[in-house]
Amino acid sequence: MKAEKGRIYIAAFAVIFAAVFILSFAIGKYPVAPGELLRVLFGKITGAAKTWTDEAELVIFRIRMPRLLAGAMIGAGLSTAGAAYQGLFRNPLVSPDVLGASAGAGFGAAVAIYLGLGYTLISTAAFVCGIAAVATAYLVSAKARRSQTLGMVLAGIMISSLFSSGTSFIKLIADPNNTLPSITFWLMGSISSVREDRLIWAAVPILGGMLVLIALRWKLNILTTGEDEARSMGINTKLMRAVVVCAATLITSASVAISGLIGWVGLVIPHFARMLVGYDYRVMMPVSMLMGASFMVLVDDLARSLTTVEIPLGILTAFVGAPFFLYLILDRGRRV
Numbered sequence: 431m432k433a434e435k436g437r438i439y440i441a442a443f444a445v446i447f448a449a450v451f452i453l454s455f456a457i458g459k460y461p462v463a464p465g466e467l468l469r470v471l472f473g474k475i476t477g478a479a480k481t482w483t484d485e486a487e488l489v490i491f492r493i494r495m496p497r498l499l500a501g502a503m504i505g506a507g508l509s510t511a512g513a514a515y516q517g518l519f520r521n522p523l524v525s526p527d528v529l530g531a532s533a534g535a536g537f538g539a540a541v542a543i544y545l546g547l548g549y550t551l552i553s554t555a556a557f558v559c560g561i562a563a564v565a566t567a568y569l570v571s572a573k574a575r576r577s578q579t580l581g582m583v584l585a586g587i588m589i590s591s592l593f594s595s596g597t598s599f600i601k602l603i604a605d606p607n608n609t610l611p612s613i614t615f616w617l618m619g620s621i622s623s624v625r626e627d628r629l630i631w632a633a634v635p636i637l638g639g640m641l642v643l644i645a646l647r648w649k650l651n652i653l654t655t656g657e658d659e660a661r662s663m664g665i666n667t668k669l670m671r672a673v674v675v676c677a678a679t680l681i682t683s684a685s686v687a688i689s690g691l692i693g694w695v696g697l698v699i700p701h702f703a704r705m706l707v708g709y710d711y712r713v714m715m716p717v718s719m720l721m722g723a724s725f726m727v728l729v730d731d732l733a734r735s736l737t738t739v740e741i742p743l744g745i746l747t748a749f750v751g752a753p754f755f756l757y758l759i760l761d762r763g764r765r766v
Contacts, residue, residue: 436713439706443720447502450724454498457731460489492625500624500632501730502723504685505695507636509722511678512696513703513715514643517650518674519579522704525697526682529582529675530589532693534563535686537593540600540613549623552616553631553687560683563589568675579657579671618742619690621730632684639681640719642673647711650674654709692743694751695722701754 455462462470470482470490511526519528527533538559542552567589571581597617604610649670653660657667685692703718726743729750733741 436707436710439713440716440720443717443724447720447724447727450727451498451502454727454731455490455494457735458494460485460493462486462489462494496624496626496629497621497730498727500621500629500688501726503629503633503636504621504689504692505699505722505724505726505729506719507640507681507685507722508692508696509699509703509718509725510640510643510715511681513700513711513718514646514650514674514678515696516700517654517711518671519583520654520656521583522701523697524583525693526678527590527693527696529567529586529679530563530593531560531679531682532686532691533590533593533597535560535683536617536691537563537597537600539616539687539690540597543613543616544600544604544609546609549628553628556687557635557683559593560686561679563593564675564679564683568672578668582675615742616690617744619692619744619747620733620740620742621689622734622740624688628688632688635680635684639677639679639684642677643681644715644719646670646674647715650711650715654711689743692726692747694747695726698747698751698754699725 452464452467455467456464466482466486467490470487472478473480473482508526512524515524515526515528516522518524535556538555538557539552541559542555547555564586567582567585570585570588571578573581597613601610601613604613649660649665652663652665653667653670660667660670682696699722700714700718703714703721707713707717729743729746733743733746
């Protein structure tokens with residue numbers, strides 16, 4: 431009965447995501463109605479006679495499609511990574527940037543922008559520095575004599591602080607008229623610059639990391655009971671921890687590399703999923719992935735339609751995330 435209910439939840443959120451994705455083409459300065467979108471897609475797939483305008487085809491395939499796919503992929507990836515980390519560390523307040531991936535990626539991008547490099551090199555620098563930050567935190571935690579899990583969290587906080595300080599220094603010495611605004615806007619998060627080649631570049635680590643975490647979701651159920659219990663059931667906890675950290679780091683670093691810093695998604699969405707479907711990772715993780723994809727697409731819709739100037743995604747996600755966590759704090763306080 432529980433398995434059947436879980437499949438219903440997953441199917442329902444898959445339908446919701448599909449609806450949000452299709453309707454998002456109709457939002458913006460050049461709206462594309464769902465009927466026209468389906469007609470264009472059907473014609474491209476089947477090779478039917480062209481019954482649409484060149485402008486509609488340009489908007490769909492060159493402007494909207496890469497952006498919506500990027501938003502869905504980033505939202506799904508960060509939510510999956512956040513859910514995995516919360517299970518690994520057995521802490522609901524853990525997010526994908528707990529080991530310093532976001533801070534490291536932000537520093538790498540800030541240095542690349544300061545040096546006047548192009549978008550490709552900025553994304554590459556962000557990706558490499560994000561991985562380097564987590565690798566450093568992991569190596570430091572390996573020297574911990576007691577709990578390696580606690581050591582990873584503390585090392586992540588330290589590494590995040592160091593890279594954040596480095597980013598602040600770059601902003602201090604950057605040209606306030608040209609370079610500093612570019613760094614500041616990038617750090618606030620946006621997917622307005624994502625195109626097909628950049629999307630493909632980021633899809634490999636994000637989708638690869640998500641597949642690994644989805645495949646391990648049943649082991650995360652066991653790991654949440656505690657490392658001693660997991661080892662008694664035959665789980666290699668050290669290997670499991672390394673695989674989860676590597677997969678989540680690939681997702682987070684690649685997401686930040688193409689979108690900038692987008693907070694709260696990997697922290698809040700797993701909570702929503704857990705409130706709806708419970709703690710079973712076999713159901714919670716796919717639901718979290720679909721909810722994260724739908725959420726990011728909706729947030730991007732708001733970012734490009736609320737005002738004449740596009741609102742950075744990091745601002746909008748904070749408007750949702752911060753009140754939600756205040757609600758959780760107050761709600762739990764009333765229950766105590």
